Amino acid sequence: MRFHGSPLFNKEIHVLCISYLIRTAWFCAGIVLLASIASQQAIAQSTKATIPIQPKNVLFIAVDDLRVELGCYGQRHVRSPNIDKLASQGALFERAYCQQTVCNPSRASLLTGKSPDQLQVWDLPTHFRIHSPDVVTLPQLFKSHGYHTQCVGKIFHNWRQDEWQGDPVSWSVPSKMHYNSHGNDTPQVEGSLPPNLASGVGGNECRDVPDEAYFDGRVAVSASRVLRECAARERPFFLAVGFWKPHTPFNAPNKYWDLYERSEIPLPRHLTPPRAAPELAMTSARYRGGKDSELLKEMHHGHLAAISYLDCQVGKLLTTLDELSLREETVIVFFSDHGLHLGEHGLTRKTTVFELDAHVPLIIAAPGQTAGTRVSGIAELLDLFPTLTELCGIPEPDGLAGNSLVSFLKNPDRAGKQFALTQTPRPNYPRGELPVHMGYSIRTHELRYTEWRIFQTDQVVSRELYDHFRDPRETENIAGLQSEAAKVDVMADHLEKMINSRR
Missing domain, CATH: 3.40.720.10 (Alkaline Phosphatase, subunit A)
Structure with missing residues (x-):
């Protein structure tokens, strides 16, 4: 595309274009420099935090x-x-x-x-x-x-x-x-x-x-x-x-x-x-x-x-x-x-x-x-x-x-943390097969609560509760006592959440 007009007018246009291009180049260079500095600061902060x-x-x-x-x-x-x-x-x-x-x-x-x-x-x-x-x-x-x-x-x-x-x-x-x-x-x-x-x-x-x-x-x-x-x-x-x-x-x-x-x-x-x-x-x-x-x-x-x-x-x-x-x-x-x-x-x-x-x-x-x-x-x-x-x-x-x-x-x-989770399967040595049952047990400072579940359905078939303040050797399972029903319900809820968080 050609520009039509007097030689003087064409010369002025040429000068204006060059000036515009120079200003644009300086502006872009400034943006790149600022971005580079910001990037290096981010890397330095990350490095400082992890190394x-x-x-x-x-x-x-x-x-x-x-x-x-x-x-x-x-x-x-x-x-x-x-x-x-x-x-x-x-x-x-x-x-x-x-x-x-x-x-x-x-x-x-x-x-x-x-x-x-x-x-x-x-x-x-x-x-x-x-x-x-x-x-x-x-x-x-x-x-x-x-x-x-x-x-x-x-x-x-x-x-x-x-x-x-x-x-x-x-x-x-x-x-x-x-x-x-x-x-x-x-x-x-x-x-x-x-x-x-x-x-x-x-x-x-x-x-x-x-x-x-x-x-x-x-x-x-x-x-x-x-x-x-x-x-x-x-x-x-x-x-x-x-x-x-x-x-x-x-x-x-x-x-x-x-x-x-x-x-x-x-x-x-x-x-x-x-x-x-x-x-x-x-x-x-x-x-x-x-x-x-x-x-x-x-x-x-x-x-x-x-x-x-x-x-x-x-x-x-x-x-x-x-x-x-x-x-x-x-x-x-x-x-x-x-x-x-x-x-x-x-x-x-x-x-x-x-x-x-x-x-x-x-x-x-x-x-x-x-x-x-x-x-x-x-x-x-x-x-x-x-x-x-x-x-x-x-x-x-x-x-x-x-x-x-x-x-x-x-x-x-x-x-x-409030609980530790330990488990063991039945049979206790499955030898490459899926367990039939899994025992999941949580320990608090005071209690140990265990559920035995059918492994593939999560159906609970047995429960255990031991009070370590009164019975540190775990000699009596008190999960079936009516007096402990409220504790069993609370512990069962905690156990369910903990099992799901570890799957």
């Missing part, structure tokens, strides 16, 4: 089948000086609970931050990635944020998952001593094997062998070596150490049995099922001996020896951490995956929702926190995932079922 000045290491200590039976929890008959010392240096949670009372679902839950129902994991063979292939585990998240992550011992579940053998994607290097069976934990010694001074019933063994003859002694040696390797690296580490005891068989070396005089070991006196408890509450693993049987005495003696053996191995690991001067740079977590019955309620083993199976020890020691605190608020193992991300300044992923416990480390007397 710590100095990332903390994590020493993540998991133990197997340890119920709340330690010196630091008030059981003065237990020799556990190293775990007791750790509790005196950190925060001990008096009311911590697992999400399911058997190894695989409990560990899968706390390591993914998801409930057993969300993962669809209720048995030993089912790996959590079968139904949740893209879920990000706790160590996997730390690895993605520059941590060296490593596993020594039993962290994820073990020998029933041959096609998985743990979760390799969670770790920076291959795991060690992580995939085996408790039944294979037999003494490995040079020369002839010393005699067994125990009965041998249930795998009980008392032999004069070194700590390294069994899994946990070798786990402690390997983990201490790995800890030194981690300290030599220039990046923070997440070291998960899984001890196999005090899970059966009770076969600690003889010197740990010698710590206890059998005649002085306290034994349970209530060896029958709770009054009015439904059959679904029980399992087939029954104790049928008397109150003073030699079997009961040896079982508790061997269990205490296993705890003290475990405690010694934990002590070796913590000594190495101190020798490396890493205590002020490391968050230490110590917990058990669930508890255990040893004759109480007429039961042995686990997979109930009674207090002895659901209640677990939990200790967190973080740099800068007040030492020797005791937290009476309710906590769950699900809470470990968001707790560690907050302590280490790592962004918390969406969809976690737990809540951070960091506020308890700052103020142990604060009010926390």
